[in-house]
Amino acid sequence: MSRILIIAEHDGAHLNPGTAKCVTCAAALSGAAVTLAVLAKDPTAVAAQAAALAGVAQVLTVANPANEHPLAAVLAPQIAALAKDFSHVLGPATTFGKDLMPRVAGLLGAPQISEIMAIESATRFRRPVYAGNAIITVDVNPGVQIVGTVRTASFVAAASGGNAPIAAATPAATLPTHTRFVSVSAASSDRPDLQTARRVVSGGRALASAEGFKLMYALADKLGAAVGASRAAVDAGYAPNELQVGQTGKIIAPELYIAIGISGAIQHLTGIKDARTIVAINKDAEAPIFEVADYGLVGDLFEIVPELGKLLG
Amino acid sequence: MKRILVGIKRVVDYAVRIRLKADGSGIITDGVKMSINPFDEIALEEALRIRERGGADEVIAVSIGSNDAQQQLRTALAMGADRAILVETAAGAGAESAVEPLAAATILLKLVEREQPLLVILGKQAIDDDNSQTGQILAALWDRPQATFASKVELSGDSARVTREVDAGLETLEVDLPAVLTTDLRLNEPRYVKLPDIMKAKKKPLEVLPLAALGVATAAKTKVVRFEPPPQRQKGVMVKNAAELVAALHAKGLV
Numbered sequence: 001m002s003r004i005l006i007i008a009e010h011d012g013a014h015l016n017p018g019t020a021k022c023v024t025c026a027a028a029l030s031g032a033a034v035t036l037a038v039l040a041k042d043p044t045a046v047a048a049q050a051a052a053l054a055g056v057a058q059v060l061t062v063a064n065p066a067n068e069h070p071l072a073a074v075l076a077p078q079i080a081a082l083a084k085d086f087s088h089v090l091g092p093a094t095t096f097g098k099d100l101m102p103r104v105a106g107l108l109g110a111p112q113i114s115e116i117m118a119i120e121s122a123t124r125f126r127r128p129v130y131a132g133n134a135i136i137t138v139d140v141n142p143g144v145q146i147v148g149t150v151r152t153a154s155f156v157a158a159a160s161g162g163n164a165p166i167a168a169a170t171p172a173a174t175l176p177t178h179t180r181f182v183s184v185s186a187a188s189s190d191r192p193d194l195q196t197a198r199r200v201v202s203g204g205r206a207l208a209s210a211e212g213f214k215l216m217y218a219l220a221d222k223l224g225a226a227v228g229a230s231r232a233a234v235d236a237g238y239a240p241n242e243l244q245v246g247q248t249g250k251i252i253a254p255e256l257y258i259a260i261g262i263s264g265a266i267q268h269l270t271g272i273k274d275a276r277t278i279v280a281i282n283k284d285a286e287a288p289i290f291e292v293a294d295y296g297l298v299g300d301l302f303e304i305v306p307e308l309g310k311l312l313g
Numbered sequence: 314m315k316r317i318l319v320g321i322k323r324v325v326d327y328a329v330r331i332r333l334k335a336d337g338s339g340i341i342t343d344g345v346k347m348s349i350n351p352f353d354e355i356a357l358e359e360a361l362r363i364r365e366r367g368g369a370d371e372v373i374a375v376s377i378g379s380n381d382a383q384q385q386l387r388t389a390l391a392m393g394a395d396r397a398i399l400v401e402t403a404a405g406a407g408a409e410s411a412v413e414p415l416a417a418a419t420i421l422l423k424l425v426e427r428e429q430p431l432l433v434i435l436g437k438q439a440i441d442d443d444n445s446q447t448g449q450i451l452a453a454l455w456d457r458p459q460a461t462f463a464s465k466v467e468l469s470g471d472s473a474r475v476t477r478e479v480d481a482g483l484e485t486l487e488v489d490l491p492a493v494l495t496t497d498l499r500l501n502e503p504r505y506v507k508l509p510d511i512m513k514a515k516k517k518p519l520e521v522l523p524l525a526a527l528g529v530a531t532a533a534k535t536k537v538v539r540f541e542p543p544p545q546r547q548k549g550v551m552v553k554n555a556a557e558l559v560a561a562l563h564a565k566g567l568v
Contacts, residue, residue, distance in 0.1 A: 011481075071486070072449065073458055095479040102414065102446035106453025111415055111534040114444045129443055129541065130331050134340060137539040144534050178492075179458040182474065182485040195480065199567075223568060231498065241464065241499065242482045247443070248498060250480065256567045266330070273543065277567055281560065294549035297558050307539045307555040312568060 002032040002122045005086040007104075008050050009096045012040060012068070015049040017196045018092030023055050025150045026090060027158070033057045036164075037082055041068040046168040051164040060169040069181035073101040080107035081171035082277065083145070087122065091107055093251075094195070105147035109135035111140055115151040127151070132270035133249040145224035153253035153274045191217075194243065197226030199256040200275075202245055205232035206261025206283070206301060209253075213238040215305045216260065222312045228252070230262045246271035256290060260303045264289025281305070315369045316428055317360040320421065320435040320447070321389050321397075322350040323382040327440055337539045349385045352436025354392075357497040358503040359466060361393045368468045369431060371395045377412050377420055378402055383519060390514035391506040397519040398424060398529065414446035416531035421447070422454045423527045430491060432473070437462050437495040457522050458488035464499040517566035 004026045009016035019036070026034050035058045036050040043061035051059045060082060064072050079100075083089045089104060091097035093115045105112040118126040123140045125148070140146050194200065201223060203216040213233065220227045229239035230247055245252060247267040253274035260281045264267060269292055272278060280293035281301055290296040296306060325331060326346040333340055349357075360372045374389035374397040376382040386397040400420050402412055410422075423434060438445035452459035460466075460475035464483065467474045468490075477484045478497045524531065552558045562568040 002480050072461075073452070076453060095462060095477075097444050099449065099459070099479075102449035103453045103459065105415065105446065106418060106450035109415070111413060112444070112446050112450075113535070114446060124538075129540075130325070130340065130441060131443065132543055133331050134333060135541045135543050136537045137541070139534075139536045139538050140535050176456075176458070178489040179460075180487040184479070184484040185482040235499065239481065241478045241497075242480060247440075248438070256562070273546070277562075277565065278546070278549075279562070290551075291548055292546040294559055295561055296549065296551045297554070298551070299554075304555050308559065311555055311559045 002029045002088060003086045004029070004032050004034050004088045004090060006034060006036050006099065007089070007091040007097070008036050008038045008046060009070075009092055009094060009231055010040065010046040011047055015046050015107045016092065016094070016096070017157050018097070018152045019050070020053055021152040021155040022090050022092055022150045023158035024155040025116060025119060026088070027055050035060060035086070037062065037079065039064070039067045039078060041065050051166050052160045052162050054159045056164040057164050058163050059164050059166045061166060062171060066175050070096055070100070071181060072103045073179040074175050075100055076103035076107055076279050077173035077175065078171045079104045081173045082169060083108060087145060089145070089147045091149055093151050097206055100190050101149050102149055108145055108147065110145040110147045112147040112149070113138055113140070114149050116148050117151050117154040128270070131266055132273060133266065137272050151251065153251045174208030184236065185274050191220060192224065192226045194226040194228055194245070195250055195252055197254055199223050199225035200228050200252060200254045201225045201258045201260065202228035202230065202262060203233055203239065203260050204230040205236060207233060207238055207300040208217065210238045212302070215302070219305055219309050222309050225256075230268050231265070257290050259293070260305060262289055263287045314371055316373060316430040317369045318373050318375055318421070318425065318428060318430040318433045319353070319357045319358065319360045319389070320433070321353050321374045321376045322436070322439045322475065323347050323376065323378050323385045324350045324439055324441045327351055333542055334428060335538050337541060339540055347381070347384070349388055350436050350439045351442070352438060352496050354503040355498070355500050356434040356436050356499045357389055357392055357394060359496060360432070362501065363432070363466070363468060371422050373398060373428060373430070375421065375424055376400070377417055380476060380521070386519055387514050387567045388506060390517040390519065391510040392504060393510070394517075396517055399519065399521045400424075401521050402526055409489045411533070412531065413535060414450055414534055415442050415534070417447045418450035418454055419529045420524070420527060421451050423529055425451070425455060432491060433493045435493065435495050437497055448493050451496070452493040455493070458492040459495070460486050460488050460492060461495040463494050464497050466494060466500070535562050
């Protein structure tokens with residue numbers, strides 16, 4: 001039987017929704033026992049949220065002041081010590097999981113399957129390669145411990161309603177001091193989180209300036225949507241890096257994605273393939289974004305977007 | 314001697330639209346343009362800038378792959394690397410992808426032990442496998458700090474201050490050296506290679522080490538059984554104006 005350890009992502013107070021998606025991914029293995037590990041300075045609040053996820057059999061907490069910030073070099077040895085009795089160790093394919101899980105894999109000498117889209121058996125997985133232009137099916141050799149990151153856009157979050165027991169763990173690990181947290185620029189915003197928002201309004205190079213990009217925020221606020229951006233818009237300085245959607249940015253699956261002034265480079269389309277409905281607004285009728293859009297509108301965004309705002313207001 | 318080791322992977326050029334083989338065994342690489350993984354170019358550029366500012370004495374470009382990867386190492390030498398090392402694996406198309414990240418990190422660790430670098434700079438991911446693992450695994454095996462997805466690097470004495478692109482925004486870490494860095498897109502803009510540099514690069518040392526000579530275990534623990542095209546989205550409908558768009562979204566209950 002598979003025993004799956006999932007590493008919870010959190011900010012010290014709230015469980016990241018990516019964790020609940022990992023639980024759904026793990027549930028594809030019938031009969032698997034799912035344990036969630038919460039490593040934190042004080043794991044109490046996050047552990048309670050983790051225990052309430054349906055499908056979780058057990059929550060392990062590791063309380064340590066060194067775990068206040070998610071430093072891979074500090075967390076990985078603790079996770080490797082916890083992982084001894086587990087067949088699979090999973091984390092979300094967010095920047096947290098992408099940074100941490102390979103370090104765990106290195107300590108365990110285990111192969112990692114990145115961006116898991118589907119678990120077909122305890123040793124068979126599907127994942128995207130070449131910016132999502134091919135999907136591969138990968139087998140891991142039998143009897144080998146497996147580390148994985150879960151492509152969160154491929155799974156819905158596990159429901160609540162669980163009531164798993166919470167136990168404190170004290171993994172035997174020497175923690176390094178060679179890596180120190182300095183700061184994080186948490187762009188606080190009242191808008192929904194880009195990775196979990198039901199609606200996303202995303203802007204591209206055609207916004208032409210940071211000033212022009214403000215149109216995106218105005219429209220997003222009318223819709224209760226999160227704001228995203230193409231790589232071109234971020235590179236040009238119109239939008240901050242955490243808004244980037246695509247192969248090397250965030251991969252999202254909202255119900256509604258509105259791409260404005262985005263041509264639709266392959267790398268961008270990779271990030272929105274799982275969106276339920278895609279709307280594209282672009283002045284170039286030949287833009288590749290129209291090939292994947294459910295609704296396309298050709299025209300000048302500087303006229304269309306304010307008009308949309310009025311119609312939606 | 315303060316050295317920086319830079320990883321250079323030979324990949325299908327980013328502008329190529331890949332095509333799958335009919336039998337699902339892989340992608341077609343015959344006659345396809347191959348290049349340095351773009352994130353690795355950024356890694357090399359950062360190493361060169363650190364050397365040019367006096368933070369390092371030597372930049373070594375390292376590749377793991379078939380003999381053909383010498384082409385990408387020559388490009389790295391033309392960009393300004395001082396010397397290059399190719400760890401040569403089996404020949405043939407896809408040889409670079411056949412080396413799993415754990416194996417690649419094990420091989421790099423051998424070279425790290427030999428060269429004793431101050432920094433190892435790798436791309437945050439290769440655009441073929443999109444694994445994003447090798448730097449982190451190397452840091453684990455080497456038991457040294459990692460700073461992944463770097464968008465700014467400042468060296469001072471025995472440590473480095475690195476700004477990282479994370480989901481929440483920008484995170485800054487301080488890491489003791491030696492350390493492993495992986496590069497994000499906005500760390501720098503790699504320089505263009507000039508013709509005289511290509512001529513000069515031909516005279517720079519490029520060492521070829523057969524993988525077997527390193528004596529490391531690199532047996533594959535995974536096997537790709539099938540390549541498939543992704544599900545295609547259908548082209549939808551075009552609307553004439555904003556009012557029509559809003560009506561359509563209303564009808565579907567999306568706004």
